Amino acid sequence: MCSGAPIFVIAEAGVNHNGDIETAHRLVDTAAKVGADAVKFQTFTADRIATHSSPLADYQREGVGFEETMQEMLSELVLSPEAHRELKAHAEEAGVVFLSSPFDEDSADFLAELGVSAIKLGSGELTNTPLLRHVAAKGLPVILSTGMGTLEEVREAVRVFAGTRSQVALMHCTSSYPTPPQDANMRVIRTLMDRFALPVGYSDHTEGHVAAVAATALGVCILEKHLTLDRTMKGPDHRASADPDSFADYVEKVREAERCMGSGEKQPVMAEFAVMSASRKSIVAARDISKGSVLTSEMLTAKRPGTGISPAKMNEIIGRRASVDIPEDTLISESMIDTDA
Structure with a gap:
């Protein structure tokens, strides 16, 4: 004991x-x-x-x-x-x-x-x-x-x-x-x-x-x-x-x-992963964004699902340039934006 x-x-x-x-x-x-x-x-x-x-x-x-x-x-x-x-x-x-x-x-x-x-x-x-x-x-x-x-x-x-x-x-x-x-x-x-x-x-x-x-x-x-x-x-x-x-x-x-x-260690348990993708949010186009536009905070918002880029990285995305036309309400992905501004 x-x-x-x-x-x-x-x-x-x-x-x-x-x-x-x-x-x-x-x-x-x-x-x-x-x-x-x-x-x-x-x-x-x-x-x-x-x-x-x-x-x-x-x-x-x-x-x-x-x-x-x-x-x-x-x-x-x-x-x-x-x-x-x-x-x-x-x-x-x-x-x-x-x-x-x-x-x-x-x-x-x-x-x-x-x-x-x-x-x-x-x-x-x-x-x-x-x-x-x-x-x-x-x-x-x-x-x-x-x-x-x-x-x-x-x-x-x-x-x-x-x-x-x-x-x-x-x-x-x-x-x-x-x-x-x-x-x-x-x-x-x-x-x-x-x-x-x-x-x-x-x-x-x-x-x-x-x-x-x-x-x-x-x-x-x-x-x-x-x-x-x-x-x-x-x-x-x-x-x-x-x-x-x-x-x-x-x-x-x-x-x-x-x-x-539990163990006292703060980390997601297995049962949370399915909920995580549905409940967390991703960076989303707040309006239509034309190819070549420099992304600003006004162009972006955070919405569910959480399968895209985390809003925690919002400041890393702002200032970069769209490499394709991005329709409003589209989850932003790395393939849609240039590596550098």
């Missing part, structure tokens, strides 16, 4: 398996079917993430539909080590990259032992310097989300990886589920690119595909979007996720936007 290749699209399955391994396997199959490049889960133990009394965020409470602590909710969403192994093997068989986000040092160790190709760190870990250092020491590529962060906090996080073997990609993100358009702040993508000279992606929590198209135009190399089998399922993230049809449309729009970007 991030080396001139197409945008790397991550289907964030997250905890949308609701703790059920069969649902997790269906998410792997769905990620492959809708055109994602990777499927990503989350690796944690509930008591390492939150205290026993830590409350749910409002969006999580709305998603689960009842009152419980964060630790209680998370304990129902844990994937076992064996489940991770099954899902990684399944993803590889399905042709998508298996990724997961660790939320503690032990989980990061497990993912490294599992052989993941990169570590994705969520926005909540941006200021978790001990975990950042632990991950940096592994030398794996790191995708770091920056939601809720300031530029200085991003800078401090990036410094942790300086001098290590870890290659870092930053993900712009707004940690609001779903994110309203006015909070997406897409220009931050360019800010991150300019300030850090690192690959930049976008972790997209908006609804629809408009933000992804904007991110594509801004030059991201990674896009991440939550995937669910059904947005009406109970759980913290389903309502801010794309269902299979929406995700497939999302990927299609991103790929279309990529095709629209």
